[in-house]
Amino acid sequence: MTTTTTPTNFTSLGIISPLLARLTELEYQLPTPIQARVIPSILAQRDLIAGANTGSGKTAAFALPLLQQIHTEKQLTSKNTQGNYVTGLILVPTRELAKQVADSIKSYALHFNGMIKTVAVFGGVSANTQMQALRGGTDILVATPGRLLDLISSNAIKLDRVKTLVLDEADRMLSLGFTDELSTLLALLPKKKQILLFSATFPEEVQTLTQELLHNPVEIQLQSADASTLVQRVFTVNRGNKTALLAHLIKQHQWRQALIFVNSKNSCNHLAEKLSKRGIAAEVFHGDKGQAARSRVLDAFKAGEIEVLIATDIAARGLDIEKLPVVINFDLPRSPSDYMHRIGRSGRAGEVGLALSLIDHDDFHHFNVIEKKNKICLEREQVVGFEVDDIIKDKFPAADKPMAKPEGSGKKKRKNKTLVNADIWLRNS
Structure with missing residues (x-):
């Protein structure tokens, strides 16, 4: 696994101008090591297992290339996507993380002027409100597994057009508590898709399971206790x-x-x-x-x-x-x-x-x-x-x-x- 890297600038990573403008506004001066390593691999459509210390910028590492891929595809196709579709699916273990990730993605996408739709769904709040938000489909869906299954059973959303699946806090998502829900969701996804796993830790029992899910993945490990603050x-x-x-x-x-x-x-x-x-x-x-x-x-x-x-x-x-x-x-x-x-x-x-x-x-x-x-x-x-x-x-x-x-x-x-x-x-x- 990769253990070292040298940060470069976002332009050299191939990030497009609307995202670069937003990163400048957010005062992102240089990509973090995990961003510098994973963004090119994601843009190259590779499956990925990425581990890095908490607080290292993992959300931007998958959000930026995911937004870029969807934006590029929308520009290349003339037809409007219809139906209760999802293009990019991000699964997270908690309600709070779902909202936080979705808010970050919406912020990064500011200069796309509403071209990319992002929705967060999670339990504890009205499902009806979320069903209304999903009408016409969504480009990026950030979800907890339980609520997503509820919405699927209500025909509010389908997963047959998902092109990229992200498991954030992947070690938790692949643990025993989510096994049944995740297995059900994976069966609803198309066979051909990009899978990205991100976490601060990957216990041995999870590492074995990841090899069964991913196809020839890029493996990047950047945890470093010596560099920690x-x-x-x-x-x-x-x-x-x-x-x-x-x-x-x-x-x-x-x-x-x-x-x-x-x-x-x-x-x-x-x-x-x-x-x-x-x-x-x-x-x-x-x-x-x-x-x-x-x-x-x-x-x-x-x-x-x-x-x-x-x-x-x-x-x-x-x-x-x-x-x-x-x-x-x-x-x-x-x-x-x-x-x-x-x-x-x-x-x-x-x-x-x-x-x-x-x-x-x-x-x-x-x-x-x-x-x-x-x-x-x-x-x-x-x-x-x-x-x-x-x-x-x-x-x-x-x-x-x-x-x-x-x-x-x-x-x-x-x-x-x-x-x-x-x-x-x-x-x-």
């Missing part, structure tokens, strides 16, 4: 002191914003109540909230109107929150790959970010698994006043000594310049 830290704490430590850190560092991950809807509400008693206002974001409420909370958080947001893993995938200073794992994610997606909400687009994990004795083994699967090795630290009890301290690696490196983790770990700069930033934040 995200600092990861782990604090050990007694189980009963987790909330107190969290409140202490929030007050001490006075972060502009903090995104805190827990593993259940009830945990969101309970933690928000506990922080409230300690003088910290927090909003919650989970699947039990209606779609309107979820959109309101997320929009307010993106706008900086909410300082502390407690969320389940529905906030871990793909969401772009500009310059988010810190992500905190109050509960460790169940899946090691979800750890990387969670922490990737900070340190995006070259911004320095911080990812903290608070682990107690019960979390010790699971965090070892997370480290091994993700080929990372993090020092265990303690916060003064919240030290681990002596009777269980020997269960943790010494706070002033790094753990033994997990197998396959590569070069000896060193404290690089990014880490030093981030430590200074953290103290001054």
Whole structure:
């Protein structure tokens, strides 16, 4: 797989003038490494598997060439496309990501003057409204699988004319939870089509499945922990002191914003109540909230109107929150790959970010698994006043000594310049 690349300019990638004009307005000066590598392959009609760190510009990497392909084809054909068709289908795992991706595509397409129609469909809102939006078909459809199947069963849309299929957050889309839905959708697609898979992580079990879906794909892998601007830290704490430590850190560092991950809807509400008693206002974001409420909370958080947001893993995938200073794992994610997606909400687009994990004795083994699967090795630290009890301290690696490196983790770990700069930033934040 490809591991390095040199960014070039968008013109040399073959991007057409209406898109170039919009990129200039959006102040996209140079393509990111993933954009520089994948755009030529997509324009060449190749199937693709692309992995890159979160915040690396994957949406633009597939949106720009997809828009260009559709625009070029519309110019070459004189007949108007009719019926409930779809040309480009983008499947995503969450409602919020569907809306975000569709909004980005509409923004990139501004100078096509309405020539390319983009629609997002997802659950939690009226299907009738979405059916009306799909009348006459659509050039690009961004969808969650469940709602798309509902619309297909209502004859609101057909997939027999899809030319490009994109799986965004592909590892999640190919996981067990989406297997049946995805299999049904794939059976409705034409045999001849371009398939593009994008994700920050591709676990081994997913890699095997991708080879069955794609034809002679280009494989590009650009994840790089050394180049990351995200600092990861782990604090050990007694189980009963987790909330107190969290409140202490929030007050001490006075972060502009903090995104805190827990593993259940009830945990969101309970933690928000506990922080409230300690003088910290927090909003919650989970699947039990209606779609309107979820959109309101997320929009307010993106706008900086909410300082502390407690969320389940529905906030871990793909969401772009500009310059988010810190992500905190109050509960460790169940899946090691979800750890990387969670922490990737900070340190995006070259911004320095911080990812903290608070682990107690019960979390010790699971965090070892997370480290091994993700080929990372993090020092265990303690916060003064919240030290681990002596009777269980020997269960943790010494706070002033790094753990033994997990197998396959590569070069000896060193404290690089990014880490030093981030430590200074953290103290001054």
